[in-house]
Amino acid sequence: MTIDEQLSYLRKGMAEIIREEELRERLVESAKTGRPLRVKAGFDPTAPDLHLGHTVLLRKMKHFQDLGHTVIFLIGDATGLIGDPTGRNLTRPPMTREAILENAETYKTQVFKILDREKTEIRFNSDWLIPMGYVELVKLASKYTVARLLERDDFSKRYKEGIPISVHELLYPLAQAYDSVALECDVEMGGTDQKFNLLVGREIQRDYGQAPQIVATTPLLEGLDGVNKMSKSLGNYIGIAEPPEVMFRKVMQISDDLMWRYYELLTDHSLAEIAALRAQAHPMEAKIALGKAIVADFHSEEEAGRAAEVFNSVVRRGEVPADMPEAPMTAGAATAAGLRVAKLLAGVGLAESVSEATRKIDAGAVEINGERVRELTIADPGGALVIRAGKNWRRVRP
């Protein structure tokens, strides 16, 4: 690829590059010297359960790898090791190093579905932050003014509204900026909501005698509702560890507009390819193709095909409510001998008792993943289960 083609490839699906001219210079320099660029993005150690919203960023990281560069998957565990230091937030106790390493493993199995393992460094910022002493930290804190940090959108709002900002919160953007110094980053990536913090990195690097990193932000992905940012807590997400049929069905429920947005941010298709598809394909076909592409990314082509079939046989009959209640797997229902369906139905509230559940099964009123249940114990289909008992539905989490 020429430098222009590289830039165009990197620009697709990116919200902003500060500054593109500097990125061009580094790409030129890298081509000349053969030194890969170092491209960092930071991730929270407490939430290793990624959804498609996170993959927008991961995909752009991968695009740098496609061009031969090194990606640094930075786990911001220094903060996790402290927990909520104010002690006010009981839901954020300090994490143990074991828990963090375990989360890191979970991350790896997920992110390497997109990233190239060979061109990825997994790093932990506790490696340089925790040994940092008073002297170094005071020096770091001296590099930035309070006023400029308070300009950050959320700080500015809280400060004006009198909502307390603890002093340590001012230290976090500086610590994140110092990560770029420690890692000698050429590029830092993040969501548009990270722009301020990424820009702090540019200045701190300058202060430590390094060339300021290029800041590249990716848009925040809208969730399935097409309005709010995709998030776990809003429930409008597709998790990348979700089973194929769940992912596929969720894709099928989005609006056509949102589908084109997902094409741009969740596939490697070029803008030209997407435009062509938009001109030629029926929206339903395009949506099925998108669903398959997404499932294939995180499972396989084969499972993508099967998920499309399940959807066709079960869901497109129009019976499945979009907002069906979820329930966890009933303890004792999934056994080595198979899935004990009556126990499960009673456990997730689809029957008053095991005996009522048995009657429903005998009456042929129960389907799991679109298959009529004919026996009390069946082979466990695995993954999330979509269960119908008469007119009532449950999604059972594995």
Next chain:
Amino acid sequence: MTIDEQLSYLRKGMAEIIREEELRERLVESAKTGRPLRVKAGFDPTAPDLHLGHTVLLRKMKHFQDLGHTVIFLIGDATGLIGDPTGRNLTRPPMTREAILENAETYKTQVFKILDREKTEIRFNSDWLIPMGYVELVKLASKYTVARLLERDDFSKRYKEGIPISVHELLYPLAQAYDSVALECDVEMGGTDQKFNLLVGREIQRDYGQAPQIVATTPLLEGLDGVNKMSKSLGNYIGIAEPPEVMFRKVMQISDDLMWRYYELLTDHSLAEIAALRAQAHPMEAKIALGKAIVADFHSEEEAGRAAEVFNSVVRRGEVPADMPEAPMTAGAATAAGLRVAKLLAGVGLAESVSEATRKIDAGAVEINGERVRELTIADPGGALVIRAGKNWRRVRP
């Protein structure tokens, strides 16, 4: 002394005690258990050259010692070891540990003129701050909000006026507060300008599970001009290491109003004694007595008497200008054989050349400390020299 008498003794010359009721409780408890209170005041490691302004605080510390309590003379060297971390201020490079220890020695020789060596701990806050790591510092920083720190007078003013406040400046009041935790202080003292920082200590101690310290502030001493705070840079000071005759002369130049203020803040006289003196003594007598008392504090009764005599013989003749130019001792003028006056006169600009100086001495136009100079080499009187050559004057620093 009864508890009421103790409180009254401590209250004299104090600007504010927060809270007096708590101080009473601790005095009662101390009397009961025999545990001395721990009374801290912090000092800057860069300026060990104390003047009378500093002694207001030292004297109140001594009053705690008079009641049997322990005084902690805290040298805030952690800051000194960092210097100006922004690197903008070339006049504040980091200090070496040797330089700090040397300054501490200088401090000791000065403060033990007032404080009781046996009831004083000399401590360095680098002992607990420098080993403090990222985790502890973030925890400390989490205990306080940005908004409350920005309420501090000088921060508030700078913030409003857009004068940069670096983030590390917010860490300093917290570090100072942490000193009280590390030292388990019962009382922290400081000038009224330190009130905010001292109050932060109360809250941080509470956060670390300690009873909040009592905050006791002393007034800022007006300098010789009676208007501005006494300070080195304004030149309106009396240094406690200055020679007797210089101290004495400086006291004699203050206004009568200021004299009574100095009586209150710079002597151990009770308010009743001062009132009696004011009613009975002639102001000039009272001022001479004050001058002698101050000289005696830092030198001896004997030297106080001699300083008064020198003043009488030299200065009260009305010839000495209050603002005479100062000059350092001329290199080579003070020899083992004595003071080579002609060389000195030429060196400090009181003569064009050594030969002109010799002519002036021969003509009897030269006085040192009020004594006519009759020989080219005289016994060095030591200390600062007040030299007259005709109508011109110099104060020569030793």
